[in-house]
Each structure stands twice: as C-alpha cells, then as structure tokens.
Amino acid sequence: MKIVFLGGGNMANALIGGMVKQGFAATDIDVIDLGAEARAKLAASYGVTCHAGAETAPASPDILVLAVKPQQMKEAVAPLAGKLGNALVISIAAGLDMAALSRWLGGHRTIVRCMPNTPALIGAGITGLCARPEVSAEQRAAADRVLKAVGTTVWIDDEAKIDGVTAISGSGPAYVFLFIEALQQAAAELGFTPEQGRQLAIETVHGAAALAALSSEPASTLRERVTSKGGTTEAALKVMAEKGVKEGIVAGCKAAEARGQELGKILGAG
Numbered sequence: 088m089k090i091v092f093l094g095g096g097n098m099a100n101a102l103i104g105g106m107v108k109q110g111f112a113a114t115d116i117d118v119i120d121l122g123a124e125a126r127a128k129l130a131a132s133y134g135v136t137c138h139a140g141a142e143t144a145p146a147s148p149d150i151l152v153l154a155v156k157p158q159q160m161k162e163a164v165a166p167l168a169g170k171l172g173n174a175l176v177i178s179i180a181a182g183l184d185m186a187a188l189s190r191w192l193g194g195h196r197t198i199v200r201c202m203p204n205t206p207a208l209i210g211a212g213i214t215g216l217c218a219r220p221e222v223s224a225e226q227r228a229a230a231d232r233v234l235k236a237v238g239t240t241v242w243i244d245d246e247a248k249i250d251g252v253t254a255i256s257g258s259g260p261a262y263v264f265l266f267i268e269a270l271q272q273a274a275a276e277l278g279f280t281p282e283q284g285r286q287l288a289i290e291t292v293h294g295a296a297a298l299a300a301l302s303s304e305p306a307s308t309l310r311e312r313v314t315s316k317g318g319t320t321e322a323a324l325k326v327m328a329e330k331g332v333k334e335g336i337v338a339g340c341k342a343a344e345a346r347g348q349e350l351g352k353i354l355g356a357g
C-alpha cells in the first residue's frame with residue numbers, strides 16, 4: 088500500500104507519526120512538501136521519503152492525503168489532476184467540499200473528506216469522516232485505518248456536517264487551551280507560581296475529561312455534583328453565567344461552522 092501526503096506540516100506530522108507507531112511501514116509513505124525544513128524534519132523523524140514536487144513522487148498511489156492549507160489546495164493539487172488512477176484521496180482541509188476537490192483533480196471521484204484534530208499528535212485525536220458514494224468498502228476501511236492510527240473515528244453521512252465537526256472537534260482543542268489559559272491566569276492572580284498554576288489547571292481539565300469519558304452520566308449531572316448549595320462552585324458558575332461563558336462557546340462554535348462554509352464557498356468557487 089503506497090500512501091502519499093501532499094503537505095508535510097503540523098497535521099501530516101501528527102498523522103504520519105501515529106501511522107508509523109501503529110505499524111504502517113515508513114517505506115510505504117512519501118511526502119510532497121515545498122519546504123526543505125518540513126521535508127528534513129519528516130525524513131529524520133519517521134524515515135519517510137520526501138519530495139519537493141509531485142514529479143518525483145509515486146504516480147497513482149493507493150492513498151493520497153491532502154494536507155495543505157485550504158488556501159493552498161487548488162494550486163497544490165494542479166500537478167496531480169487526472170493522474171491519480173483509482174487512488175483514494177483523503178482531504179483533511181477545512182471548508183473545501185468534495186465537489187471542488189473533484190473538479191480541481193480533473194473529475195476524480197474516490198474522495199473521503201475528513202476533519203481530524205491536533206491531539207492526533209499523541210494518538211488522542213477524533214476525526215469525523217465522510218465518503219463520496221464512489222468510494223469502495225475497502226477504501227473506506229483503509230481511510231478508517233489511517234485516521235484510527237491517531238485516535239477515534241466517526242463516520243458522518245452528510246458532507247455538509249463536516250463543517251460542524253470542524254467547529255466542535257477540529258477547532259475544539261483551541262477552545263480547551265483557552266480555558267486552560269484562563270484557569271492559569273486566575274491561578275496567577277490568586278498567588279500561585281506558574282508551575283503550580285499549570286499543574287492545577289491541566290490536571291483539572293485532564294481529570295474532568297477522563298471522568299466525563301468514563302461516566303455514564305451526562306456532563307450536566309457531573310457538574311451538579313461538584314456544585315454544593317451555597318458553596319464555592321455555585322458562586323463561580325453564577326458569575327460565569329452572568330458573563331455569558333456558555334453562550335459565548337456555543338456562538339463561537341457556530342461562527343467556526345459558518346467560516347468553514349464561507350471558506351468552502353469562496354475557495355471552492357475557483
């Protein structure tokens with residue numbers, strides 16, 4: 088099985104790292120990246136073969152992973168248009184729909200669009216995937232194996248919902264990091280050292296997420312159990328509700344979804 092990555096940045100590193108750890112052979116993986124630094128890093132870290140352009144990369148691989156920025160995609164795939172045979176194309180790009188990708192690839196049909204996230208770097212990612220009807224059961228299983236190498240996979244029937252996946256779990260780690268930053272800022276203002284604040288904040292998020300994952304109860308019940316009548320948590324949540332924290336998060340997710348749709352419209356029109 089020959090797998091070529093177009094783009095060797097953050098997400099490609101996370102995916103390739105996970106795949107090699109899960110037993111994909113580094114000799115089966117090639118990467119095309121314009122950047123000499125990106126190529127050197129990938130070759131040194133994982134032993135994969137890197138190329139500065141599509142000309143030297145294997146023609147019609149089994150899988151082509153599109154891992155450049157959405158704004159770079161049209162130009163990046165142009166040299167591959169019409170040359171991919173029956174390759175399975177897996178796009179991880181935000182916003183871009185499969186119709187635009189198919190057009191830019193000269194009418195290529197076997198495409199899976201997916202949205203992973205950066206915890207993939209430590210094998211703790213979550214990826215939403217959607218396949219065009221032309222994708223065979225074997226190709227679907229192959230896409231699932233690639234993304235399962237870096238975490239959990241969720242298949243979605245309706246491609247339009249991939250922008251929603253982007254809004255919740257693709258961009259989601261940034262919201263959680265913002266929350267950690269806020270806890271650390273509060274810890275500093277309450278007189279803790281940066282190291283103490285880091286430990287208190289990160290272990291809280293880590294522990295609460297693990298508890299929520301293991302519990303059969305909804306998050307709201309777990310929250311209520313922390314919240315004693317007339318106690319400290321109640322005081323905190325009252326202020327957070329007044330500040331619109333929850334509404335802000337929900338509105339932010341909707342803005343992320345809208346931006347994905349907008350990117351798709353603007354970039355996909357070309």
Ligand SMILES: NC(=O)C1=CN([C@@H]2O[C@H](COP(=O)(O)OP(=O)(O)OC[C@H]3O[C@@H](n4cnc5c(N)ncnc54)[C@H](O)[C@@H]3O)[C@@H](O)[C@H]2O)C=CC1
Binds near residue numbers: 097099179180181257
């Ligand atoms: N960063 C994130 O949290 C997530 C990003 N994504 C998606 O993953 C994709 C890649 O994102 P990152 O890895 O963060 O970007 P990145 O900027 O780290 O990597 C992109 C790489 O593509 C290379 N490149 C640019 N034009 C090229 C071309 N014409 N030919 C070959 N290589 C070229 C660049 O040199 C760079 O190394 C994006 O489409 C993004 O929407 C998806 C999920 C999460």
Ligand SMILES: O=C(O)[C@@H]1CCC=N1
Binds near residue numbers: 181253257258
């Ligand atoms: O911010 C972005 O556009 C990308 C997609 C999901 C996470 N990062």
